[in-house]
Amino acid sequence: MTRVAPMRARLGQRSKIFGLPIMVILLALIVPLLVRIVILAFSNSTGTAATLDNFVRIWNNGVGLQILGNTLLYTLGATFVAILVALVIAIIVERTDAPGRIAVYAMLALGFGVPSVIHGIGWTLIGGRVGILWNIFPWLQDVGPNLFYSWFGLCIVTGLRFAPIAFFLVAPALRAMDPSLEEAARVAGAGRFRMLTRITLGLSRPSLLAAVFLVGLLVVQHFDLPALIGTQSGFIVLSTEVYSLVQRNFPDYNGAAAYSIVLAIVAVIALVAYFRATAQAKRFGVISGKGYRSGRVRLEGWRIPSAILVIVLAFCTVVPVLVLLWRSFVTGNDFPCFTTCTYGFSNFSDIGSTAGLITSGVNSIVLGLLAGLIVVLLTVLLSWVTVRESNRITRLLDQLGSIPLVLSGILLSLAFLQTYAKSFLYNSVFLILIAYVVFYIPFGVRFTYSAVVGVRGELEEAASVAGARPTTVFRRIVFPLVLPSLLTAFVFIFLASMEQLSLVVFISGAGNPVVGPEIFRLWQTSSISVVAAFSVGVVLAGFIIVGAGWLISRLVTRHILR
């Protein structure tokens, strides 16, 4: 036998057919934005010379450090509130026999799905200058509103807004926990409370840590609530500072870019911590995946008090929505009004006569659906290629798919504004669609990656051996098997895109209105009545579409996949 030349590894079929085009698309989408922001941050205002001046300014003027400090304080406070509320709810709902589970889940789902800007406006009706709270407790009239607009109030409001998200991150691990581990603690002599805090909490530590860092990442980049509440008392964070630098009469784009890069660096730290925590979560073998249902802790006398506690907490996450619902039916500007209200539908009819509102609603829905579709298709292919093949392209794809996670909405908005201001895309809905796609790619990757990992490789190999080309393998085997997860991802992205304010705040205008900025602008300039009615309409439309999506996914999984 003669020695023959060794076979050099070649690019897999999947990388060639799908990986390369996706790589080109992602590079084309992301690289110009990054380049633009970096150039802005490192050049002078006329763009004629490179300089570090923009960062030096932040460092030197004192305000910059204050803002950085505010951002950290805000992130810590709001994350703490969110995790605390979520944990208390999750432990009681998932590990004990307290009643009211369905009501809690329903409220948290509502809180989760409602855009932050709507949460914020609802809260200003509760705790703002003429808030309901101070009407009920008049002796707090003096300190109440100031407290509400301060760091403290902002953290409470933001924490309650992110609590449902934190809940949905930690609840699965708690639900999947093997109750025998808890029972062992009881047998060993631990009381109920000790068991819940030492064993149950201890066991869920990895997923808890992951939730902490992910929520921290979301909070540090968050814009809506600090803009609605914090700025009123001069509590400025990085994201709102970027906004105000751009919204000035003489915008300071260079300073804004520098601030947004600082923000991205803070985000990278949170993201690295998050990846470490999730890597650890995978190694934590004690949480068994089986759906144990038995073995909930019997609370006996504590059942009802616990149930009341979780229902009150969950209620707090939706109370601003309910207040807005109430407000939307109150005609006239006299609010809060407990006995003197006049009710009617006039606010809703005003929606139609307010310029841009209907258009923004339609735009948001259509763009959200399109973004969901595009992101899901793009990322399922990306995940498929990266799960099944390992080469230079897939490694790059992996990284490209994660980069937008650290690019805050406000940074991207600035980058889109500066990159496309002179292009035909400016002022068009397509620019907003592209922004949505870039922003939600990492989320799509998270959903689709785990779905593709769940498809055993042999199922695909069997199809290859049976004579199927890679495209056929994807279409006939992979796609149908991950379809249910794709629908979940699609619904998530649709809902989340409806929430967007910061991502589009600089690029959405009269020519391409979407709901987030419209609500924000309307709230700053005119009557709260229309804002309330419109918000209610947006929430309703969102949930109707999600409901329809859920129905379709049930039908699909039941009929097409059989």
Next chain:
Amino acid sequence: MTAVLRVEGVDKRFHGADGGTHALHEIGFEVEEGEFFTLIGPSGCGKTTLLRSLAGLETPDAGLISIGDLSVFDSSRRLNMRPEKRPTGMVFQSYAIWPHMNVFENVAFPLRCRPGRFSQSDRKRVSEILEIVGLGGYERRNATDLSGGQQQRLALGRALVGEPRLLLLDEPLSNLDALLRVTMRAELKRLQREVGITTVYVTHDQSEALSLSDRIAVFKSGQLLQVGSPEEVYNRPAQPFVGEFLGGANAFDGSLVPSPSSIPTGVGTARSSGGSRVVGTLMGDALTPGDDVRIVVRPDAMQLSTGNSSGAPQFESDTIYGLAATINQCMFNGSFSEVMVDTADGFRLNVIVPGTPRLTLGDSVTLTGSAEQTYIYRTTGAVA
């Protein structure tokens, strides 16, 4: 007879942080038309890697593979035909039944992947195959609602429907329970004979290999040790490992000593490292006295006799030897017993004794073996 499968110099390394694995060492063999060819070896020896290389699911670093007249892999020409283009059918260890398709669609899939519309004759072909594998009438059944044995037939039907030149089976019986495994083994053999398809079968179960195969290839650590008919590999293992693996044979070390001139050709005398005399068939040429050797004898190739209190061999000749031993353990196994003994010269051997011998621990016994069923190998030539 023509070779349907030709494998030449197929070499494969996996690279890894731990220095990687040399999974296949220049493997070469041929499989004839209609033959049932089995790859056997211990876990991790590269059987699956080789089978997947035949299917095109794994790319060897070097070598040549052709199926029928078709060259499917040739590293010197940088030819690597994609799996979907190769005329192979494959049954996976996990069956890889597609859960979102029913029984009919699973089997129809290979035909649907062909150019042209799915025709009436394709439909007939699917029904025909389902009939052959005993799943007629199950067409509309959800594929995941089948029993283990039925899923196995389904996987087989799916592999056969496209009339491949070569059928590849990777431990298809290992997921079944013991009873079903025996039934399905017979069924598999019947089907293979009926369809007449050339088959490469991977297993690490020696009884499966011996009962099903026309020829067997024994692997160890990525190396092909011996190819031959079941009788050949069982009765004339080319290396100690083959005997140990296929017959569960005992092996111990010794050295060759001069034989009396009366001894038949091909037979030699050895002294175990503990000093006992053993005679056996010389495996390999130019074995000369003084060589270090490994002595292999299967558990069913020795007689065990009791009642000799002296412990000395009862009778010996040029081609018969005896070993004194004591009983260490005795396991009754139905029609036979597995007895573990410690020989006087310090080896632990397994012996199979028919029926239920009356043995107690510590009994002195004599083992009698024959040169015909005892094999002597040069130690240096063997693969460790």
